[in-house]
Amino acid sequence: MTAFDDLMAFQRDTQALGQIAGRLGWDQETMMPRESASQRGEEMAAIEGVLHARRSDPRVGDWLEQIEADDDVAAAQLREIRRSYERAGKVPADLSRRIAQVTSQAQGKWAAARSDEDVASFLPVLEEVVALKREEGQALAGDGDVYDAMVEDYEPGTTGAQIAAIFDAMRPRLVDLRAAVLEMPTPAGLSGTFDESKQMQLTRRLARTFGYDMAHGRVDKAVHPFSSGSGDDVRITTRTSETDPFNCFYSTIHEVGHGAYEQNIDKSFLLTPLGRGVSMGVHESQSRIYENQLGRSRAFTGWLFEQMQEAFGDVGVADADAFYGAVNRVHNGYIRTEADEVQYNLHIMLRFDLERALMAGDLAVGDLEAAWNDRFDSDFGYGVDRPSNGCLQDVHWSVGLFGYFPTYSLGNVYAGCLYQALRTAVPDLDAELAVGETSGATEWLRENLQQHGSLYEPRSIITRASGMEPGPEPLLDYLETKFGALYGL
Template identity: 50%
Template sequence: MRGQKDYENLAEHLKRITALEQVMGLLGWDQETQMPPKGAAQRAEQAGAVAAALHAATADPRIADWCDAIDTDGAPAHVAVNVAEARTLHRRATRTPEKLAVELARQASKTLVVWQETRKTSNFAGYAPALSELIDLKREQAKCLAEEAETPYDALLSQFEPGTTSAELDTIFSRLRDGLVSLRQRIAETGISPPNFTGEFPADRQIAFSRKLGDIFGYDWDAGRLDLAVHPSSNGSGGDVRITTRINPTQPLECIYSTIHELGHAVYEQNLNPEHAMLPVASHASMGVHESQSRLFENQIGRGRAFCGWLHDAMLARFGPTGLDSAEDLYRAANAVETGYIRTEADEVHYNLHILMRFDLERALISGDLPVADLETAWNARFEADFGLKVPDALRGVMQDIHWADGLFGYFPTYTLGNIYAGCLNRAIHADMPDIDMALAEGETQGVVAWLNRNIHNRGRMVPPKQLITDATGFEPDETPLLAYLETKFSGLYPI
């Protein structure tokens, strides 16, 4: 291959960039789980320093020189992918001034702390100035990154979901929305209330049960750890993949399904191809694909009738009587359809409606059509129109999510795209393994995880996201399998 030495130099440089990204991730994990409150100002400076180093590495002019010198025609596929990803990283870095990159990191760190403090008293007015400063910087970044004929918002979206535009999402989300609204209305008309838990579930037992779930879903504890956080998350890759969960003493399913969700992310990261570790080709394909792994674990598997049979018996052994007398009661409780305020607690029918609302609001924020000062009012009006409930306070409204405080604009739509991908993968898995529910009823997920290892995890970023899902399933992804799955599942739970 012409340019072999140049490729070796490029690969080593890309590994250094990945290492800096991972350091930034660890700073974020520590801030959410371990950092003392008085460390906030220092953390902002630390984040800024790492951001400066990361920007310098990705803007290094040698990247362009190395890429130009490498002949990818006839080279191994992973070489071409790494070169293409290097060009993208370099282009984004050179379009973003270093000062802006540093200020974004600092302001995101500061805004996160303000969000954490002001949400305790549901004080949006106290949060808004910091959020406004951060959004001003994100708008500036979006304008720097936007390609010709690309909207600023799409420039942010492409960092999380390459090859997808908001116009494409509008089309598929509109079809999905129509199906979800119809299903929600029919379920609401039944007036049926699902069974619920009684008593309290000690935190130490919930944590111990979360660790058991890690074993069940193939999480490598030698390459990870479990902690508590306000907002459950997964962080890291390869040999260091950390997850967080949260505890509700009267509702153990919050911890259980938060943990299973994050395990979907973590098992993906732990099973990326180690042969190309820390290179772009061995990173996740997109955040939509990432979310498909967590939603598949959480919903199609974790909330499925088969797995709920195992879960009922396992909870009985761990906690004693729960107030639910049978596996069927647990299945109904795990799949209760109720209109609520909190996205992370939403059922499968309502969840994507939460995301579609955020998708529209954050586009308006980035375009400048929606000032931050008007965000809470806009949120409350849209929520009442979509869900039929008045928002009682900012904590159960505009301040519930960490994403905007962390500067993650363009991220929210990947949740719904991930649900759509998960619907496609679920159909393909059951077609390939028609007896899989027998294994899941015994708490055995090895077959599903092995299928995902082959078709999703090990392939990393070898092909674009949509192609990856198409290759895995045999058909192009759309909302049809997800809607069919939801219709079948909930028509079996409610007389609709």
């Protein structure tokens, strides 16, 4: 056994334990008994303690000093291991365990507060989460920016200032497009009620249609849809509403994008640092291109219209063109995950600015609800009606995912670049989507991006796949073209 073999054997066990921790998180969201949160918090803390000890084990440092990579794959493995080792060495073990315990418990308190529309009951634990994450960020950042250290966990190589610059470039065109669209008549939405068991039947068909492998995955229901796992066990969740089946269907397609990315990574990377998506921005590029550029296209919605008629009968719109308009309605709303493509990124910009202020200490947790409501009114032109439509709508802050939100919009930016290249590479794309055939698109994404896992750095893999440096222009051009045609601008 060489030092590299020893290191990779050690890493394989570490990765396996990380998968177990992820499975506990999946269970907590889907099947865990309601009163089990306190014990689950201790279980999560115990596993995090073991993981932290392994990630910071001095033997890892010794192995890294001994090894010189002899190919690109080995170099990438060492890059990812070194990044994890250096990070773990900066964060005290007891702090890591405490964060795991508190965020596990906070998740349940958030869900209860959201259900009860009771912000005050959630603020004490959120204040504890923010304090712990700020302490962690300070340990990671040293003399640097705390928020940058947090972003590094989700989008390596990107800073808060770089994200702010991208958002500043996007905002004027998004605001202008929204204003123009909202002056036009809004297409009618669906009407009637939609049996939730039939929604789940169709949503599982949609998952398979987009290439999700049910033999290595499953679709369950959760309050907040998510995906979990990698390799041979990749699970997704969705949610249903009797009056809004699109919530179910497009949440599923979105999560399938995440799940397919993990399922399609080269199997030789299984249970290694390369056997996972390279960043949350790249991950989101897959979920958003599946959901939006493919799933909300005129071609695919024509096929979906037929499937919905078969499942539900009359859905309240006359034909496939009207259905396409219903899928892509630009309309007022509070919920990020239900936002149309034109306004979605404005929701992310709000959260980005608020969480940066929280981490910098410029915004107190006790003032968060008022700050959210003021900003929402300023950005969208109407007030938040209840907390579940405002600062309690997302799970992310309760589980300590500060620095995660901006990767949603980075994913949209990356998806715009990928889609431009995909249209050239698959000239018959619309004809395929019109009959419910997605393999031309999904195979291109598998070949050019997904199979590589974390082999390449985030911006590098987008550049390699799309043939261009990532920037917001392709996304903005796509949105203006699509919604300009749809709304007759």
